[in-house]
Amino acid sequence: MVTIGDVARAAGVSRSTVSYALSGKRAISDEVRARVERAVRELGYTPNAGARALATSQSKVIGLLAQFLPDEFAPAMLQYIQGVTDSARDAGYDILLSSDPNGPQALKRITDSRMVDGVVLLNVAEDDDRLPVLRAAPQPGALVGLPADCTGVDVFDLDFEEAGRVMVEHLASLGHRELILVSQPEHVIERGGAYVWRLQNAALEAAAARGLALHAAFGSSGQPEIGRRLHALLDAHPDATGLLLNNEAAAAALPTVLHERHLSAPGDLSVVGRYSDEFARTFSLPFSSIESAPDRLGRMAVRQLVRRIEKQEPESAPHVVRFVSPELADRGSTAPPRRT
Amino acid sequence: MVTIGDVARAAGVSRSTVSYALSGKRAISDEVRARVERAVRELGYTPNAGARALATSQSKVIGLLAQFLPDEFAPAMLQYIQGVTDSARDAGYDILLSSDPNGPQALKRITDSRMVDGVVLLNVAEDDDRLPVLRAAPQPGALVGLPADCTGVDVFDLDFEEAGRVMVEHLASLGHRELILVSQPEHVIERGGAYVWRLQNAALEAAAARGLALHAAFGSSGQPEIGRRLHALLDAHPDATGLLLNNEAAAAALPTVLHERHLSAPGDLSVVGRYSDEFARTFSLPFSSIESAPDRLGRMAVRQLVRRIEKQEPESAPHVVRFVSPELADRGSTAPPRRT
DNA sequence: CTGAAAGCGCTTACAG
DNA sequence: CTGAAAGCGCTTACAG
Numbered sequence: 001m002v003t004i005g006d007v008a009r010a011a012g013v014s015r016s017t018v019s020y021a022l023s024g025k026r027a028i029s030d031e032v033r034a035r036v037e038r039a040v041r042e043l044g045y046t047p048n049a050g051a052r053a054l055a056t057s058q059s060k061v062i063g064l065l066a067q068f069l070p071d072e073f074a075p076a077m078l079q080y081i082q083g084v085t086d087s088a089r090d091a092g093y094d095i096l097l098s099s100d101p102n103g104p105q106a107l108k109r110i111t112d113s114r115m116v117d118g119v120v121l122l123n124v125a126e127d128d129d130r131l132p133v134l135r136a137a138p139q140p141g142a143l144v145g146l147p148a149d150c151t152g153v154d155v156f157d158l159d160f161e162e163a164g165r166v167m168v169e170h171l172a173s174l175g176h177r178e179l180i181l182v183s184q185p186e187h188v189i190e191r192g193g194a195y196v197w198r199l200q201n202a203a204l205e206a207a208a209a210r211g212l213a214l215h216a217a218f219g220s221s222g223q224p225e226i227g228r229r230l231h232a233l234l235d236a237h238p239d240a241t242g243l244l245l246n247n248e249a250a251a252a253a254l255p256t257v258l259h260e261r262h263l264s265a266p267g268d269l270s271v272v273g274r275y276s277d278e279f280a281r282t283f284s285l286p287f288s289s290i291e292s293a294p295d296r297l298g299r300m301a302v303r304q305l306v307r308r309i310e311k312q313e314p315e316s317a318p319h320v321v322r323f324v325s326p327e328l329a330d331r332g333s334t335a336p337p338r339r340t
Numbered sequence: 341m342v343t344i345g346d347v348a349r350a351a352g353v354s355r356s357t358v359s360y361a362l363s364g365k366r367a368i369s370d371e372v373r374a375r376v377e378r379a380v381r382e383l384g385y386t387p388n389a390g391a392r393a394l395a396t397s398q399s400k401v402i403g404l405l406a407q408f409l410p411d412e413f414a415p416a417m418l419q420y421i422q423g424v425t426d427s428a429r430d431a432g433y434d435i436l437l438s439s440d441p442n443g444p445q446a447l448k449r450i451t452d453s454r455m456v457d458g459v460v461l462l463n464v465a466e467d468d469d470r471l472p473v474l475r476a477a478p479q480p481g482a483l484v485g486l487p488a489d490c491t492g493v494d495v496f497d498l499d500f501e502e503a504g505r506v507m508v509e510h511l512a513s514l515g516h517r518e519l520i521l522v523s524q525p526e527h528v529i530e531r532g533g534a535y536v537w538r539l540q541n542a543a544l545e546a547a548a549a550r551g552l553a554l555h556a557a558f559g560s561s562g563q564p565e566i567g568r569r570l571h572a573l574l575d576a577h578p579d580a581t582g583l584l585l586n587n588e589a590a591a592a593a594l595p596t597v598l599h600e601r602h603l604s605a606p607g608d609l610s611v612v613g614r615y616s617d618e619f620a621r622t623f624s625l626p627f628s629s630i631e632s633a634p635d636r637l638g639r640m641a642v643r644q645l646v647r648r649i650e651k652q653e654p655e656s657a658p659h660v661v662r663f664v665s666p667e668l669a670d671r672g673s674t675a676p677p678r679r680t
Numbered sequence: 681c682t683g684a685a686a687g688c689g690c691t692t693a694c695a696g
Numbered sequence: 697c698t699g700a701a702a703g704c705g706c707t708t709a710c711a712g
Contacts, residue, residue, distance in 0.1 A: 001454070097437040393706090
């Protein structure tokens with residue numbers, strides 16, 4: 001392999017001069033710089049990442065701790081990953097992707113070995129067992145998802161409370177009086193997916209404040225269960241005129257369910273989901289929905305993380321907890337309820 | 341940070357002894373080993389990855405070159421990624437994920453800098469511009485997807501030709517005489533997605549051999565275009581009784597299209613897709629399909645790559661091109677055609 | 681069975 | 697404006 005020594009020899013300068021010429025960290029005469037650049041080009045020199053990391057204590061790599069949980073919704077995950085990798089690249093960082101089911105152990109190894117300069121955690125649970133490890137690590141961390149305790153980390157999440165309110169108020173203002181809310185499976189909550197509660201409780205409160213009936217239920221995360229569940233809920237609440245979905249699988253299954261019941265939205269039922277626009281387009285989902293903005297959240301997390309890594313902020317600038325406000329993408333699946 | 345020197349001091353031995361005790365590369369007395377292990381545990385020592393990589397010329401990292409193309413189907417991508425990361429972890433490797441739109445440049449940087457010991461390429465095109473870079477790199481590479489020229493790399497792909505034949509023959513044997521095949525968008529082909537041709541040509545041949553009419557068409561990769569396209573195709577070929585889908589978005593859109601046309605499968609139309617079982621479950625797709633096995637392909641690629649990296653095979657063992665044979669998952673969406 | 685030392689390829693004070 | 701040298705934290709021949 002070609003090393004900095006080869007470049008130095010070819011350019012007729014010292015290795016340190018090559019290093020400085022490349023980093024720009026001290027003034028170099030135009031002539032020498034040109035010779036170095038030429039040698040770099042001709043030899044095809046790329047610095048050895050391990051050597052550089054060892055010398056600088058900086059790897060220029062960000063760790064991305066994802067968990068591919070069987071009962072959580074995979075496609076959304078890719079969008080988070082995409083937001084993170086894209087913005088990391090823009091900032092000059094590579095991504096080390098871990099999907100180890102043993103999150104704390106993987107995180108400890110990755111941070112202790114100094115493979116990464118910082119870490120983004122996806123799928124953060126209310127009481128996430130990776131957080132103690134992250135707080136003990138020397139590198140900064142950014143989370144996508146809101147834990148109970150946010151000390152020592154930067155946190156980014158959709159404002160699920162506001163999302164619940166927006167969903168309910170949108171249908172209330174159209175005149176609906178009885179709604180069904182289908183949430184994620186109970187496993188997700190048990191695992192600490194507090195966002196399910198956050199949306200549901202806010203929706204219940206908003207419904208109570210407006211005098212609406214809101215039937216809150218859990219749904220599973222795949223077929224055929226979720227389809228049966230939707231049928232059962234529609235059977236159980238025949239007078240409900242609005243359906244709120246905080247469950248991507250339910251949204252994906254709903255067109256078929258409506259077909260089977262000979263119903264259509266918004267004629268027979270107004271529907272509001274909570275998922276990304278990308279998801280809606282790819283899966284032909286014709287329902288209005290709260291944009292869950294996974295790519296945007298991933299980008300926000302990386303940008304803040306990079307700011308910390310590069311200490312653009314004072315050493316221990318206060319950590320942030322930032323919520324993306326929900327926006328309703330209107331796809332025409334809501335209308336005033338049919339008079340009964 | 342705690343270094344091997346700290347461990348050595350705590351255990352009262354030399355740094356080399358610590359290294360050997362940890363690697364097992366030479367005999368160590370039980371007593372010394374115990375002292376070392378204790379010190380490692382108490383100090384929480386993890387070797388510095390950069391230093392180790394520099395000393396051994398091995399990073400224990402595999403590069404994963406994915407491309408998040410806007411008109412290709414995202415959810416399938418996550419399954420490839422999952423197969424790759426999971427099997428890499430099993431083999432003791434971490435994953436460096438690159439989604440750089442400039443694939444050749446990213447690949448060159450990652451390999452030249454010795455960040456990775458080997459590379460897996462996803463989304464491989466017929467004439468993939470990353471291949472020259474990969475062949476010139478000192479690390480081995482494994483591909484998911486079949487390029488025109490396979491020299492110097494290990495290649496894994498679904499047997500799309502056989503898939504086309506299986507689809508046609510399955511419907512032929514049920515008595516269908518006129519079929520429609522919806523492929524990926526033309527962009528995908530122009531970009532070098534030769535698998536589209538491979539499946540289509542084999543299907544056309546099989547149809548010709550059996551005396552069937554097969555209307556081959558392209559479809560777009562998202563809504564609402566793909567829905568309109570399906571309607572148009574069904575309008576144009578009213579006598580077709582079988583529908584073959586080599587296009588995930590089309591499969592996702594079809595339930596709604598059938599609903600809108602008051603058709604059902606297999607009563608009015610027999611349908612066979614080509615996608616993964618995971619995809620079918622998540623998106624409530626009730627159609628029989630050829631299993632595309634993304635996770636399996638990812639695993640195969642990594643296993644072969646690791647074998648090369650670790651030279652378990654003779655230095656330049658012949659490179660492999662391995663096809664996964666298509667299996668038809670029966671979800672009950674095919675039947676003999678309705679008599680007209 | 682163990683240790684002292686060289687070397688991996690960089691960066692960065694230190695000197696001039 | 698440039699160079700010689702130390703040092704980052706490992707591994708591994710070399711010696712005993």
